[in-house]
Amino acid sequence: MxxxxxxxxxxxxxxxxxxxxxxxxxxxxxxxxxxxxxxxxxxxxxxxxxxxxxxxxxxxxxxxxxxxxxxFYRFRRYVIDDQAVYIYRGFIFRKSESIPLNRIQNVDTKQGPILRYFKLMDLSIETAAHGFQIEAIGEVTAKKLRGQLVKAALHAREVASDD
CATH class of the missing domain: 1.10.287 (Helix Hairpins)
Known part of the structure; x- marks a missing residue:
């Protein structure tokens, strides 16, 4: 859900x-x-x-x-909290992906000409095993999320390495 x-x-x-x-x-x-x-x-x-x-x-x-x-629009959402990023897709064929912050290795934004015209970006989150994408989010939101995820991933790794 x-x-x-x-x-x-x-x-x-x-x-x-x-x-x-x-x-x-x-x-x-x-x-x-x-x-x-x-x-x-x-x-x-x-x-x-x-x-x-x-x-x-x-x-x-x-x-x-x-x-x-x-x-697709109605059932495509995302949540970012202290522990992970959660990406939700679909209602009939549900797919939910969770990406622990300490597993994130790379966060990128992509923007083609159509996305640029509408001031949107795709946010890509990479782990060692998989790549995840949040499509067509606002430019400002994407840049803010990229910075937030990079900081959170670094912090999560520091906390994990202190154990």
Whole structure:
């Protein structure tokens, strides 16, 4: 269950995800048109029809993802406390990840042109075994969290090494 104190992503994250899906859809459509023009034009035997059907099905994936954006947004949250970072995703297919502060090795922020336009960043948290990501959080929040996590990880390591 997602705790009530969990922080939700900014509403502009939905717009960013939609833009990414539209770009992916346009790219797939252009690739499909090129494949059709080069290989399938006027050659509609069974193999060509199967390839065309598969290409159309692949192009529906970004459309399906677009319809699920409100679901992704509603159930994607995070919490940072004294012991760990908790990342929650999903309601039907729930996934909760906890990252102990003393295991954090690296904290990075990433920002492409679309995220930059909406003043958002992706925050990546690395441990020795896994990488975790909190997507599309505000620039100011991401920078503050990065500093807070680095300080907390250093403090947690100092406390652990004193034992």
């Amino acid at each position: 997602i705790p009530e104190k969990a922080t939700q992503l900014p509403k502009t994250a939905k717009i960013v995800w939609l833009i990414h899906d539209v770009i992916a859809l346009l790219f797939l459509v252009v690739v499909e048109i090129i494949i059709y023009m080069l290989f399938l034009r006027g050659n509609f035997h069974q193999l060509a029809m199967m390839i065309l059907i598969i290409m159309v099905l692949i192009a529906t994936l970004p459309v399906i993802h677009m319809t699920l954006i409100p679901y």
